[in-house]
Amino acid sequence: MRQETEKGYFGPFGGRYVPETLIHALEELEEAYERYRDDPEFGEERDRLARDFVGRPTPLMFAERLTRKWGGANVWFKREDLAHTGAHKINNTLGQILLADRMGKERIIAETGAGQHGVATATVAALYGKECVIYMGEEDTRRQRLNVVRMKLLGAEVVPVLSGSRTLKDAVNEAIRDWVANVDDTHYIIGSVVGPAPYPRIVRDFQAVIGTEIEAQSRESLGGDPDAIVACVGAGSNAIGAFHPFVGRENVRLVGVEAAGRGLATGEHGASLAEGRLGVLHGAMSYVLQTEGGQIREAHSISAGLDYPATGPEHAFLKDEGLAEYASVTDEEALRALQTCSRLEGIIPALETAHAIFYAEKVATELGQGKNMVINLSGRGDKDVEVAANALGIGSEEVDAVSGPDPSPSTSS
Amino acid sequence: MNGDRVRGAFREGRTALVPYLTGGYPTLEGAREVGEAYLEAGADVVEIGVPFSDPLADGPTIQETTTRALANGADLDYCMDLASAFSGRVPVVFLLYYNVIFARGDERFLQEVAEAEVSGLVIPDLPVDEAGRFAELAAAAGVAFCPLVAPTSTDQRISRVGELATGFVYCVSVAGITGVRDTLPRGAIELLRRVRARTGAPVALGFGIGSAGAAVEAAKEADGIIIGSKLMRLVEEGGAERAGGWLREVREALSGLVEAGG
Numbered sequence: 001m002r003q004e005t006e007k008g009y010f011g012p013f014g015g016r017y018v019p020e021t022l023i024h025a026l027e028e029l030e031e032a033y034e035r036y037r038d039d040p041e042f043g044e045e046r047d048r049l050a051r052d053f054v055g056r057p058t059p060l061m062f063a064e065r066l067t068r069k070w071g072g073a074n075v076w077f078k079r080e081d082l083a084h085t086g087a088h089k090i091n092n093t094l095g096q097i098l099l100a101d102r103m104g105k106e107r108i109i110a111e112t113g114a115g116q117h118g119v120a121t122a123t124v125a126a127l128y129g130k131e132c133v134i135y136m137g138e139e140d141t142r143r144q145r146l147n148v149v150r151m152k153l154l155g156a157e158v159v160p161v162l163s164g165s166r167t168l169k170d171a172v173n174e175a176i177r178d179w180v181a182n183v184d185d186t187h188y189i190i191g192s193v194v195g196p197a198p199y200p201r202i203v204r205d206f207q208a209v210i211g212t213e214i215e216a217q218s219r220e221s222l223g224g225d226p227d228a229i230v231a232c233v234g235a236g237s238n239a240i241g242a243f244h245p246f247v248g249r250e251n252v253r254l255v256g257v258e259a260a261g262r263g264l265a266t267g268e269h270g271a272s273l274a275e276g277r278l279g280v281l282h283g284a285m286s287y288v289l290q291t292e293g294g295q296i297r298e299a300h301s302i303s304a305g306l307d308y309p310a311t312g313p314e315h316a317f318l319k320d321e322g323l324a325e326y327a328s329v330t331d332e333e334a335l336r337a338l339q340t341c342s343r344l345e346g347i348i349p350a351l352e353t354a355h356a357i358f359y360a361e362k363v364a365t366e367l368g369q370g371k372n373m374v375i376n377l378s379g380r381g382d383k384d385v386e387v388a389a390n391a392l393g394i395g396s397e398e399v400d401a402v403s404g405p406d407p408s409p410s411t412s413s
Numbered sequence: 414m415n416g417d418r419v420r421g422a423f424r425e426g427r428t429a430l431v432p433y434l435t436g437g438y439p440t441l442e443g444a445r446e447v448g449e450a451y452l453e454a455g456a457d458v459v460e461i462g463v464p465f466s467d468p469l470a471d472g473p474t475i476q477e478t479t480t481r482a483l484a485n486g487a488d489l490d491y492c493m494d495l496a497s498a499f500s501g502r503v504p505v506v507f508l509l510y511y512n513v514i515f516a517r518g519d520e521r522f523l524q525e526v527a528e529a530e531v532s533g534l535v536i537p538d539l540p541v542d543e544a545g546r547f548a549e550l551a552a553a554a555g556v557a558f559c560p561l562v563a564p565t566s567t568d569q570r571i572s573r574v575g576e577l578a579t580g581f582v583y584c585v586s587v588a589g590i591t592g593v594r595d596t597l598p599r600g601a602i603e604l605l606r607r608v609r610a611r612t613g614a615p616v617a618l619g620f621g622i623g624s625a626g627a628a629v630e631a632a633k634e635a636d637g638i639i640i641g642s643k644l645m646r647l648v649e650e651g652g653a654e655r656a657g658g659w660l661r662e663v664r665e666a667l668s669g670l671v672e673a674g675g
Contacts, residue, residue, distance in 0.1 A: 017511055017538045019470045021563035021588050023570065163476050169467065176469050181589035183565060280512045280538065281467065293488050294516025295466040 008197030011320065013313035016196040018176070018283040025183045030198040032103045037205070046098055053127065054084045054094060056209065060217035060374070065344040072364035073227065073371035077347070078214050078242065080378045087350065087379030088210060088238045089120035093189055095206035097124035100187035107131045107186040111175040113140055113168035114304030114383060115147025116350075117191030122156035132156040135174040137167040140304060147383060165298045168308055172282050192235035193312030196283030200312050207241025214374055215245050222372050228253035228363050231376035232356040233326065234270060234306035236315045238378035247323055253367075256315060257359045259301035260328035270299035270306045271328040273319050279310075286313040302331035302387060303351030305379075327362075329355040335391055338381060350379035351387065416557035418504040419533040419580035422457045423615035428632040428667045429457040431617060432660055433508065433641035435478035436461045436495050437487020439648060444487075447648055448499050450657025455664040459499050460535065460639060463492045463509035470537035472592035474642040478649075489513055489522075493529035506533035506559060506580065511543075519547055523554035533557035533580040541573045548577045557581075559617075562608055564588050564600045575612025581637060582608055586620045593642045594621035597630045605634035625666040632667050 005011050016026060036042040050056040059082065063075040080088040093110075100108060108125045111134070112118030118134040125132035134151055138160040141148050151158050164170035172190075179188040193200045193207070211229075218226050229246060231239035233256035246252040261269030269275065276287035281296055289297040289309035299309040318324040329337075334351055337358035342348045349357060353376075360375050367373055381388070388394070423429045432451045437444055448459055464479040464487050471479070489509075496505040507526065514522045514536070526534070534556060539547065541560055551558045557580030562571050565588055574582055584605055587598040601618060608616050618631045619639030628638045640663070647656040 015543055016540065017543055018540065019537050019563070019585075020540050020561045020570075020574075021565050021585060023540055023542070023563075024565040024567065163473065164466065164480065173467055173469055177472070177590045180470070181587075183588055277516075279515055280510075282469075283538070288512070290512070290516065292516065294513040295483065296512070 004201060010314045010317035013284070013286050013316040014197055014200060015285050016283060017280045017285065018196045019180055021180045021183065022196070025179070026196055026198065028103065029099070032099055033198060033202055036099060036102055042098060042102070046095060049094055050209065054090050055082060057213045057217070058082050060214060060221060063345050066341070069344060070361050070364045072369060073367035073373040075360065075364060076226065076372060076374045077377040078210060078374055080210060080238065080376060081347065081349065081380035085116070085120045085123050086382065087116050087120070088207060088241065089117045089191065090123065091209055091241065092191070092203050092206045092237060093117070093120040093124045096187070096189045096202070097128050097130070100130070100189070101128055103187065105185060105187035107133070107182065108189055109133045109135070109175050109178050109186055110189045111135045111168065111171035111191060113171070113307060115140070115144040115151065116305060116379060116383065118156070118158070119147055119150045119154070121189050122151040122154035125156060126154045133178065134158050135161050135171040135178070137161045137171050139166045140168070144304065144383065167298065168304070169296065176282070192237040193240050193314060194235045194282055194284060194310065200284065200314055203237055204240045204244060204314060207237050208244040210238065210241040210376060211243060211245040214242060218372070218374070225249060225252050226374045227251065227367050227371040228255060228373040229376065230255045230257065230356045230360045230363055230373060232257050232306060232352045232378060233273070233311060233315060234259065234352060235308050235310065236312040238376055240312060240314055242376040243318070243324060247318065253363070254318070254324035255359065255363055256324055256326045257355045258326060258328040259303065259306035259355060260330040261300040263330055264328060268300040269328070270301040270308060272309060272311045273315060273326045274328050276310065281310045284313045286310050286316045302334060302391065303355070303384070305350065305352040306355065327359050329358045333358045335388065338388060347377070348381035348385070349377055350381045351384045353378045415527060415530055415532050416555045416579055419458065419506060419557040419559070420615060422504050423581065423636045428635065429615070429617065429637035430455060430660070430664055430667065431458040431460050431637050431639040432456050432644055433460040433462060433639060435475065435482050435645060436463055436492035437482030437485045438478040438645070439481065441485055441487060441491065443653065444495060445498055446653040447656060448495070450653040451660060452499065452502055454657045454660035456503060456660070457637070458504050458506060460506050460508055461492055461496055463489055463507055463513055465510040465513055468510060470590055472590040472642060474593065474646050475591050478645050489517060493525060493531065496529050496531045500530035500532070504532035505530070506535055507531050508535040508537070511536050511539045519550055523550055523556055527554045527556055531556065533559050535559045535561070535583055537561060541570065541577055544577060552579055559583050561585055562604070564604050568607060568611065571608055572611045575608070575614060578612060578614040581615040581617045582612055583639065584608055584616060584618045584635070586618055586622065589620065591620050591642050593623035593646060595624050595627065597622070597627040601631065602634050609634070625663045628663050629666050
């Protein structure tokens with residue numbers, strides 16, 4: 001139940017729906033992963049970097065004021081926002097760069113939406129001295145200029161994608177096309193638990209460090225498993241990582257929260273588990289937002305990281321098997337949760353994470369006092385301040401009001 | 414069976430010419446004109462691309478045509494109508510991505526394309542590992558399955574592809590996406606030879622054939638030549654007429670090869 005049901009599949013989901021050219025590379029990747037996953041030297045290098053470079057283990061923190069405000073279960077934060085580069089994404093890129101290095105690949109490519117995975121990839125590529133190319137929808141390069149600069153500072157080339165809808169799904173297409181053409185010397189670090197097998201399993205395994213740490217830390221702080229784990233779900237890597245060790249344990253509720261965008265009824269959302277139909281996107285069978293004719297629809301979410309029209313195949317499986325439950329939260333609700341968390345806990349969460357926080361109030365209430373709920377705080381919100389400012393109407397006047405009069409030019413420099 | 418027509422188009426001593434067009438490009442009506450121009454130029458099979466929003470295996474030239482075609486309102490039903498316009502004269506094969514098939518339902522899709530007299534299917538994102546059941550259903554529906562092999566395919570995989578191919582084997586000339594290339598990629602001939610040695614099915618070469626010279630070169634080993642991006646670019650530049658004119662030159666160059674070769 002906790003592994004694939006058969007090689008490359010989670011029930012009917014997953015598989016390898018890709019051009020023939022890539023099959024060889026996927027088999028090569030699978031072989032390398034099987035060879036190194038239990039290799040002591042590989043594990044040692046990964047653990048050392050996880051500790052010294054990423055800052056693991058990340059803390060499990062009691063969110064006291066939020067607990068009091070909601071009046072239900074105790075709220076705990078798994079602080080992935082404290083991982084290097086500001087989100088859980090680095091867990092996956094670190095594992096994959098180690099694999100790429102052992103496979104002798106000198107060129108790294110990746111897609112990115114908001115830029116978090118792009119930054120995490122550029123970061124490990126810099127650490128290992130690899131050439132790095134990041135595909136990013138043109139639309140996103142403008143919305144997330146800061147992350148484009150970060151990637152460039154880290155030595156990566158950022159290629160704006162002009163095809164299709166010019167967003168994340170098109171960036172994935174473009175990365176796959178690059179890989180098809182350069183498969184000999186290039187490794188594709190996919191950013192989530194999506195894509196053709198073996199990617200969903202490899203990314204899951206590298207992210208499972210989140211859940212493994214939650215398990216150990218809960219044992220220490222709570223004396224046993226938490227009663228619920230809540231995480232946001234775009235394509236689903238932080239959620240699957242947090243859930244993984246707990247799948248199948250009846251005493252632990254696993255709750256994934258998708259983006260309801262402007263509301264499920266508007267059709268402008270990223271809730272592929274709630275509203276998608278079975279289909280194939282980017283090499284895997286899963287739930288996909290699509291038209292009746294099978295054309296992929298554009299997703300919408302205020303958080304770029306949830307703005308993806310499909311979900312990883314393992315989530316589709318967990319949903320159908322009743323092993324995890326899934327809900328959705330709108331843009332507006334996420335913004336409210338972002339403010340609540342910022343003011344009560346002194347943590348500005350990523351907008352993605354804010355979706356999980358909003359829904360967690362409901363779970364905490366349902367569980368009731370004395371129970372324990374972990375929210376996977378998947379990323380920090382620095383990248384989102386501009387989006388939040390625009391959405392909340394925090395204009396320059398208000399900033400002035402809060403921060404006092406402008407400093408004079410002579411003191412500001 | 415309808416599917417047998419695909420193999421019938423690959424005749425001894427003549428290289429089958431398989432031009433591609435995107436259904437619904439440049440316009441819904443214009444695509445029909447492109448197909449007519451291909452027939453006049455001596456096409457042996459017409460390959461119709463059913464537009465998909467996320468064509469993974471295609472380069473920018475064909476992507477642009479599919480984006481335009483979708484904006485024009487082209488869909489699977491339209492493409493089946495379009496196929497009917499040509500299928501009385503030459504076999505028609507569809508190139509399409511699996512999600513478009515899956516959304517219709519494998520069995521219903523096969524029944525409908527068979528009724529539209531579509532003879533064969535090329536599905537770039539349905540490698541043999543995923544194709545087993547679908548290939549069986551296609552065989553039962555009398556629609557030829559034309560799987561792909563790439564330069565990165567192992568000999569063992571090539572043999573499996575050969576077993577599943579009820580139409581032709583589609584050899585991808587290069588590890589890459591579709592697009593116009595002037596010369597035949599190195600390794601293409603080598604791949605054709607490897608495939609030939611492992612299947613009795615006709616072997617066609619595609620991806621990046623952008624000149625009559627490259628077509629002639631490929632024809633020394635291939636039973637058929639598939640040309641897509643180059644023709645779509647010519648349609649963009651000068652309409653159906655320009656594409657048809659160039660295709661005729663290729664046809665003549667290939668005929669010259671046969672005569673010269675005896």
